Amino acid sequence: MAPTARRAPAKSTRSAIPQLSWRSPQPAPIVLVSGPEDVCAERAIAGVRDYLRAEDASLEVSDLRADDYAAGSLLAMTSPSLFGEPRLVRVTGVEKCSDAFLSEALSYLAVPQEGATVVLRHTGASVRGKKLLDAIRAGEGGGVEIACPAIKRDSDRYDFAAGEFQAAKRRIAPPALRTLVSAFADDVTELAAACQQLISDVPGDITEQVVERYYGGRVETSAFVVADTAIAGRYGDALIALRHALASGADPVPMVAAIALKLRTMARVAGSREPAAALAARVGLKDWQVDRARRDLAGWNEASLGRAIQAAARADAEVKGGSRDAVFALERLVTVIATRAPYAV
Incomplete structure (x- = not known):
């Protein structure tokens, strides 16, 4: 069966080949899926397969490892079969490919197989x-690229989770989305699974109460909950949350990083009367982050915020080896933040 003609996506101004989103992948003779974020890469590759299979259910799917490659495999798997079914060959481990694969893949770009x-x-x-x-990026082989950059920042995780619900045409309340992202701040794969579970299990809109019911245990031990309660001045609650987090295996290093991130956001917002959207655009935040930081600043002043930021810097150095007692360093940081006063030795 002859392959269906496809309109080429618009080309990026930064590359000779089209750049596609991993959420809306399209096939081409060569599809380069680049970048470290495996959950996005897996979605992209599955999307290419589903696209091709929807065009022709007889699609032949084969897998190759570029680091354990048998000479001639690429050409054998892409060559037309007796009945001319379309072929999809998925190649992993290109970042550690063998010399044999590299040589044959470069030769393949010159003459890609029709229907493959x-x-x-x-x-x-x-x-x-x-x-x-x-x-490939220079245009050899008629390829496209799907970039899957690392999802590291809180705003990146928020955008990722929001995209999961948008793609499923489901509504989730902003507080519920923030709670969900906070609960899975350390693992994008688990965050993706949690989003899909809510989409699958919950009819109608997803509220904060729903997220608490499903993932309340994760939320209670989140570093961001420790930070939120301390910043709100709830000293006792902050210490309890901290002890729960540590008892459940939380690492002091990312906990200090989460607290410092919230303090820095508060500092960037403090004193500005710009509309949230304008300020967010200027300092590289989301509107909701500006609104949240402004709420967090209630009861704080320049001196107390400065002390808290200095305490966070000290705690960061101590939990990374500067002190023999990382837990004490973390407790002292929470005390300074929650009491908004210098630590009494």
């Missing part, structure tokens, strides 16, 4: 295979 789609997964963990990536 080759997906190349490169995590960016090494420069191995750079010659192949450069050739």
